[in-house]
Amino acid sequence: MQGEKIRILSEALANQIAAGEVVERPASVVKELVENSLDAGAGRILVEVEKGGVAKIRVTDDGEGMIRDDAVLCLERHATSKIRDESDLFEIETLGFRGEAIPSIASVSRMEIRTRTEGEACGTLVRVAGGAMRGIEDVGCPKGTSITVADLFWNTPARRKFLKSVNTELGHITETVDRIALAHPSVHFELSHNGRRLRRYPAASEPRTRIAQVLGKEIHRDLFEIREETKTLRLHAFASSPARSAASSKQIHTFLNGRYLRDKVLIHAVAAAYQEVLPK
Structure with a gap:
């Protein structure tokens, strides 16, 4: 009789595999963190990156922040403040809701979370490396949240190998910020x-200004x-002349x-x- 072949993955390995669905490149990290800031009611979001986002990504906001228990709990998979039961799935108003982004990112980086409500x-500082908790302490910080992601893919070198040049990765980050803005x-x-x-995009009172x-x-x-x-949708668009x-x-x-979405039918x-109406 052959030995057992099926086994349960460790939590760390499961998180690294899940990260492959969420964290494709540095721009994916920026997208997830900025969307979390928006869901927290931020009116000001600062994105700082180094070496195309591989060395460091920091997203700082002035949103509602988190209490200590929530700052720790957000590192658990499927921990979310955005839905409570299945009925909420039909009325989602937030950009994120699955509770997978933070633990997935933390599993393939060195992460620091500074937050205060x-x-x-005083605020809370949480340090994580490769998904493992490294420390929790009190810290002075303004209201809101600042998440630093350093050494992306340091513990999954095969993933890092597939990243492009610094300029290419920075281009993806810039495009992501522009779209969200x-x-x-x-x-x-x-x-x-x-x-x-x-x-630098100051808050605008109307979409035209942001455009x-x-x-x-x-x-x-x-x-x-x-x-x-109509009864089922509202459309607001801006179009340039032909x-x-x-x-x-x-x-x-x-x-x-x-x-942001890229829908072929709509674009067509x-x-x-x-x-x-274009000139022939």
């Missing part, structure tokens, strides 16, 4: 790389607004409930509509 005299114009965003600021910040003032001056509403048509569909930015519909 409005009513606390377009979807959330009322939030202030900043992005810096190796101490040099690359992006000008991200895509340029020339496009902003040439936009017309579209609003439609004279500013671009060869690439990358200039078509689509969002659903504040989340927009492109087809423009084909009718």
Whole structure:
């Protein structure tokens, strides 16, 4: 009789495998952390990265913060403040809800969480390495949360080997921040790389202003607004004149409930509509 072949994976290994679904590259980390900041009600989000995000990623916000117990609990898989039972799945208003991002990122990096809520005299500092707790202590910090992710994929060298150049990874991060900023114009965003600021988008009172910040003032001056509403959906769009048509569909930015999406059917519909009015 052959020996047993089926075994239960260790929690650390299970988290590293799960991280493969959440953490593809540094830009994935930025996306997950920034979305957490938005869900926490942040009005100001700062993103700092070093060496394309492989050496360090820090996302700091002025959101509601976490008490000590929650700062520790958020490192457990499927720990979330965003849903309580299955009925909530049909009314999700947050960008994240599965409770997998933080533990997945922590399992393949060295992570520090600094956080404080409005009513606390001091904040909490949590240190994690490869998913293992390294320390919890009181710390002075402003209200909100700052999460630092260092040495991404340090314990999974095969994953790190597949990353691209610093400039390529930075390009993905910049694109991620731009997309999220377009979807959330009322939030202030900043992005810096190796101490040099690359992006600064002050909070805007209307989407047009944010479009000008991200895509340029020339496009902003040439936009017309579209609003439609049915019983099941609301559409709010800005379109440029056919004279500013671009060869690439990358200039078509689509969002659903504040989340960027790339839907081929929708993009084709927009492109087809423009084909009718473009000069031959």
